[in-house]
Amino acid sequence: GQQVMQIPQYQHVQEGEDFTTYCNSSTTLSNIQWYKQRPGGHPVFLIQLVKSGEVKKQKRLTFQFGEAKKNSSLHITATQTTDVGTYFCDNNDMRFGAGTRLTVKP
Amino acid sequence: GAGVSQSPSNKVTEKGKDVELRCDPISGHTALYWYRQSLGQGLEFLIYFQGNSAPDKSGLPSDRFSAERTGGSVSTLTIQRTQQEDSAVYLCASSLVYIQGKGSTEAFFGQGTRLTVV
Numbered sequence: 001g002q003q004v005m006q007i008p009q010y011q012h013v014q015e016g017e018d019f020t021t022y023c024n025s026s027t028t029l030s031n032i033q034w035y036k037q038r039p040g041g042h043p044v045f046l047i048q049l050v051k052s053g054e055v056k057k058q059k060r061l062t063f064q065f066g067e068a069k070k071n072s073s074l075h076i077t078a079t080q081t082t083d084v085g086t087y088f089c090d091n092n093d094m095r096f097g098a099g100t101r102l103t104v105k106p
Numbered sequence: 107g108a109g110v111s112q113s114p115s116n117k118v119t120e121k122g123k124d125v126e127l128r129c130d131p132i133s134g135h136t137a138l139y140w141y142r143q144s145l146g147q148g149l150e151f152l153i154y155f156q157g158n159s160a161p162d163k164s165g166l167p168s169d170r171f172s173a174e175r176t177g178g179s180v181s182t183l184t185i186q187r188t189q190q191e192d193s194a195v196y197l198c199a200s201s202l203v204y205i206q207g208k209g210s211t212e213a214f215f216g217q218g219t220r221l222t223v224v
Contacts, residue, residue: 030208042197042215043149088149092209094139094199095165098148 004091012103019076021100023089032065032072033090043088079104110216112198118222119188127183127219131200137210138181140173141197155181156204188223195220
């Protein structure tokens, strides 16, 4: 299947700082999905990006899909403690990998 | 149903025993997925179903693991002769459509079954 690398694996920020996680694929993706899993919870769908260069916003979250449809990013502005969790991207085959674990210090 | 339902929510079993984990997907969802998640780790893909068929079983860790889906609905993940390394949370998800190579529509996850092998 398509190989996707998600970086970083861990990120610890001070509340109010920004946070970005990246998904990079070696091949062109049809689309990409992002999920969030809170500690002790189950993954929850955040968004799907389909078009080349697409940018979508959800409040403080900004999702981008690269022009070549080989990479994607999730950016959180002014993190809050409610943002804590692991963020996963899906590379079209529902295999998520390790994700990026975000911790936020109040 | 309203969401993906998994049972039991917790299971403690003795090493060597068999266990069955159940997943009730959202009604009408053709695709169903099983994952294993060890403490602090990512989602390990086990198997997916397209209707009642499992096109790709390569994620199953060993031949002690098997899964089936009947009636295009309920799925059961069976672990035979459980080992301590099988201890983990087993998550099930379903989605309306999955097309290999294209991806899935939004997937909904259940709360998981926490399996502890003692």
